[in-house]
Amino acid sequence: MQHDLKQQYEAMGISAPVYEFGEKILDNLKERFQEIDRTAEFNQLKVLGAMQKHQVSEACLLGTTGYGYNDLGRDTLEEVYASVFHTESALVRPQITCGTHALALALMSNLRPGDELFSPVGKPYDTLEEVIGIRPSKGSLAEYGVSYRQTDLLPDGSFDLEAIRKNINGKTKLVTIQRSKGYQTRPTLSVERIGELISFIKAIKPDVLCMVDNCYGEFVETMEPSDVGADMVVGSLIKNPGGGLAPIGGYIAGRRECVENAAYRLTSPGLGKEVGASLGVLPQFYQGLFLAPTVTASALKGAIFAANIYEALGFSVVPNSVESRHDIIQAVTFGTPEGVIAFCEGIQAAAPVDSHVKPEPWDMPGYDAKVIMAAGAFVSGSSIELSADGPIREPYAVYFQGGLTWPHAKFGILRSLESLVGKGIVTL
Ligand SMILES: *Cc1c(COP(=O)(O)O)cnc(C)c1O
Numbered sequence: 435m436q437h438d439l440k441q442q443y444e445a446m447g448i449s450a451p452v453y454e455f456g457e458k459i460l461d462n463l464k465e466r467f468q469e470i471d472r473t474a475e476f477n478q479l480k481v482l483g484a485m486q487k488h489q490v491s492e493a494c495l496l497g498t499t500g501y502g503y504n505d506l507g508r509d510t511l512e513e514v515y516a517s518v519f520h521t522e523s524a525l526v527r528p529q530i531t532c533g534t535h536a537l538a539l540a541l542m543s544n545l546r547p548g549d550e551l552f553s554p555v556g557k558p559y560d561t562l563e564e565v566i567g568i569r570p571s572k573g574s575l576a577e578y579g580v581s582y583r584q585t586d587l588l589p590d591g592s593f594d595l596e597a598i599r600k601n602i603n604g605k606t607k608l609v610t611i612q613r614s615k616g617y618q619t620r621p622t623l624s625v626e627r628i629g630e631l632i633s634f635i636k637a638i639k640p641d642v643l644c645m646v647d648n649c650y651g652e653f654v655e656t657m658e659p660s661d662v663g664a665d666m667v668v669g670s671l672i673k674n675p676g677g678g679l680a681p682i683g684g685y686i687a688g689r690r691e692c693v694e695n696a697a698y699r700l701t702s703p704g705l706g707k708e709v710g711a712s713l714g715v716l717p718q719f720y721q722g723l724f725l726a727p728t729v730t731a732s733a734l735k736g737a738i739f740a741a742n743i744y745e746a747l748g749f750s751v752v753p754n755s756v757e758s759r760h761d762i763i764q765a766v767t768f769g770t771p772e773g774v775i776a777f778c779e780g781i782q783a784a785a786p787v788d789s790h791v792k793p794e795p796w797d798m799p800g801y802d803a804k805v806i807m808a809a810g811a812f813v814s815g816s817s818i819e820l821s822a823d824g825p826i827r828e829p830y831a832v833y834f835q836g837g838l839t840w841p842h843a844k845f846g847i848l849r850s851l852e853s854l855v856g857k858g859i860v861t862l
Contacts, residue, residue, distance in 0.1 A: 440453055443845075443848070446845065446849075447783070447849065447852060448845070448848045448849065448852055449852060449855070451855075451862045452848055452851050452852050452855060452862065453848065455743070455851070455862050456739075456743065456844070456847070456848050456851070459739065459742045459743050459746060460739065462742070463735075463738060463739065463742060466738060467735055467738075470731045470734050470735055470738075471731060473653075473654070473655065473656055473727075473731065474653070474727045474728050474730070474731035475727075476656045476727075477653045477656060477726075477727035477730075478727045478728065480518055480656075480727075481514075481518055481723055481724055481726065481727060482724070483517075484514045484515075484517035484518045485514055485720070485724070487517055488510050488513045488514050488517065489510075490510055490514065490720065493506055493507070494506055494507035494510045494511070494716065494720065495507060495716050495717045495720065496716070497711065497712045497713050497714045497715065497716050498711045498712055498713075499711050499713065500711055501709045501711065502709050502710050502711030502712060503708060503709065505710070505711065505712050507712055507716040507720075508526075508527075508710065508712040508716065509707075511526055511716065511719055511720060511723075512524045512525060512526050512707070514720075514723070515685055515687050515723075516687055518658075518687075518723070519658050519660040519661075519667055519687040519688075520658070520660055520661055521660050521667070521687040521688050521689065521693075522688070522689055522690040522693070523687070523688065523689070523690045523692075523693035523694070524685060524686065524687040524688075524693060525685065525686045525687075525693050525696050525697050525700065525707065526671075526683065526684075526685040526719065527683060527684070527685075527700065527710055527712075528681075528682050528683045528712065528713060528715045528719075529700060529701075529710050530683055530684030530685070530686075530700065531682065531684070532670055532672070532682075532684060533647075533649045533668075533669060533670030533672075533673065533684055534559075534561040534562065534565065535684055536668045536669065536670060536684030536685065536686055537559075537562060537565065537610075537647055537668050538562075538565040539684075539686065539696050539699055539700055540645055540666055540668045540686050540692070540696055541565065541566075541575060541608065541610070541645070542565075542575065542578075542699055543695040543696040543698065543699035543700075544607075544608055544643060544645075544666075544692055544695050544696070545575060545578075545580045545607055545608055546580075546607075547578055547579035547580065548579060548580075548605065549580050549581075549605060549606075549607035549608065550580070550581045550582065550583060550603065550605035550606045550607060551566060551575060551580055551581070551582045551583075551607070551608050551609075551610060552582070552583045552584070552585075552601055552602065552606050552608070552609050552610070553582075553583075553584040553585070553609070553610050553611070553612070554584075554585045554593065554594075554598045554601070554609060554611065554631060554635065555585075555587060555593075555611055555612055555620075555623065555631075556584060556585075556586040556587050556618075556620060557584065557586075557618070558610060558612050558647070559612060559616045559617075559647065559649070560616075560617070562610075562647075566582050567580075567582065568582065581605065583601045583606075584601075585597040585598050585601050587620055591620055591621045593627075593630075593631055593634070595634060598634070598635070598638075599638055602635065602638050602639050602642070606639060606642055607642065607643065608642065608643045608644075608645060609635055609642055609643070609644045609645065610645050610646075610647065611623070611628055611631060611632070611644060611645070611646045611647070611659070611664070612646075612647040612649075613625075613628060613646055613647060613648055613649070613650075613651040613659060613760065613761065614647070614649055614650040614651055614760075614761040614763060615752075615761070615763065616649075616650075616763075617833055619752060619765075621753070622651070622753070622759075622760040622761045622763075623760060624655070624758070624760045625651075625655050625657045625658065625659055625661065625662055625760070626657075626662070628646060628659045628662060628664070629659075629661075629662025629663055632644045632659075632662060632663035632664060633663060636663065643665045643666065643689075643692065644663065644664050644665050644666075645664065645665065645666040645667075645668060645688075646659035646660075646664040646666070646667045646668070647668055647669075648667040648668060648669040649668075649669050649670055649673055650673055650674060650761040650762050650763055650817075650835070651669075651674070651760060651761045652669055652673070652674035652675045652726065652730065653674055653675070653726055653727045653730040653731075654674075654730060654734060654759060654760055654761060654762065655760065660687060660688065664688070665688050665689050665692055666686055666687070666688030666689070666692045666693075667686075667687050667688060668684070668685070668686050668687075669684065669685055670683075670684050671683030671684060671685065671719070671722070672813055672815065672816045672817070672818065673816075673817055673818050674726055674729070674730045674733075674762065674818055675722070675723055675726050676718075676719070676722040676723075676726070676813075676816075676818065677721070677722030677723060677724065677725035677726035677729045677818070678722065678725065678729050678812070678813070678816065678818050678819055678838040679718040679719075679721050679722035679725065680715065680718050680719050680722040680813075681715060681718060681813050682715065683715070683719065694706060694707075729818060729838055729839075730762065730818075731840075732837050732838060732839050732840040732842075732843055733762040733818060733835060733836050733837045733838075733843060734759055734762055735837075735840045735843060735844075736764075736820070736834075736836070736837040736840065736843025736844065736846070736847060737759065737762055737763065737764035737834070737835065738755075738759065738764075739843065739844060739847055740764050740766065740834055740847045740850075741753060741754060741755045741764055741766075742755040743847060743851060744766045747860055749766055749767055749768060749769075750766075750767040751764065751765065751766050751767070752764075752765040752767075762818075762835050762836065763833055763834070763835045764833070764834045764835065765831050765832070765833050765834075766831065766832050766834065767829050767830065767831040768830050768831070768832065768859075769829060769830050770830055770859070771795075771826050771830055772857065772859055773830060773854065773859050774806060774824040774826060774830050774831070774832050775795070775806055775826075776850075776853045776854045776856075776857045776859055777822060777824070777832050777834075777850045777853065777854060778793050778806045778807065778808040778822050778823070778824060778832060778850075779792060779793060779808070779853050780808075780846070780849040780850030780851070780852060780853030780854070781808035781820060781821070781822045781834070781846050781849065781850050782808035782809075782810055783849055783853065784810075784820065784842070784845050784846035784849035784850070785808070785809070785810020785811070785820065785846075786810060786812070786842075787810040787811060787812060788810040789810055791810070793806050793807060793808050794806065795826045801825060802827075803825045803826050803827035804825070804826040805823055805824065805825050805826065806823065806824055806826060807821070807822070807823040808821060808822045808823070809821040809822075809823075816836070817835050817836055818835075818836045818838070819836045819837070819838055820836045820837045820838070820842060820843060820846045821834075821835060821836050822834040822835075822850075
């Protein structure tokens, strides 16, 4: 059987040395993979339990058009999300176009002129800079008279508690906490650490709202930030919770009043959650959520496999090969543009869609350097599917994430290694 598998890999362009190198690395990952499977098992039951509790029925899979009044499937799905995240309410809609939109919606609907937004964990994700107005933009929170403060993490990644205390003032209305490191070098926050931070903040100002940007973090642990005091958790359905099937969408789960504010902002004051046709996406939203725990587990295994492979070859990887994981992103620093390009070419060549296309670095809007992206995805731009991107600038790192199945994530990483070996960048 093992012999056949090796031949199968060879037929798919993976040479024997690359395959064997991968197997050697995998031998040491059995226990970690078991632990990931147990988390997936726990979360699978959590999702299933929520679906059963709210009596998801065949009728829930039918969509509505037009105004979308009395959309049973949409309303039930929102109850399911609220149960999964243990919150009072949730807003889960295809009209929320992406993660940035979901976060902007949560912020703009819960802040009023004169309020202050505070980030105690440093600079938020790039696209939020324009939402907040750190970089001036039309319609930013700054334009509406919402001010912003930030406390950076300390150099060792810990919270700067004294500075946080000083920055919380009479105007502070909402605290935004980004769980994932995103494309920065700081560590990703565990749910436990997020809980400690929220407790610290609420002890200083009990009525402040704590929102967590949950992107890339869903189902990586058995707890979510809403289990440790977050008033709102926010994310994208073309990342973890969409399970690779959701073709669009975002969610906000949290306290009833926060979610209601967001619904009034998304549609209209007075209408709120009552309108918003689900069109034809409900089967994918439900089934995607159902698959999300195991899909997230596959992506996590891929990230850990990549970290172990490339660390063993002498490259710097974040997180490193043994660290515990709180999101699905893996950074590998190659130190040369050729390394970044070869890696991305390998990931692209492993894709189910557009595998014949060669990715090229290009001038992407909003970036100060050329960026190369590998994404042969069923859902355009989906980063729960196997994908990688790297800015062509120092330190020449790639950010790798996703993999709908573990075998595909594994193949993608082996294919990337094959590409680096083929170009003489790596010798085994
Ligand atoms: C992806 C991401 C976002 C933005 O989501 P988009 O869907 O790309 O708009 C925000 N925050 C974090 C941490 C993310 O990873």
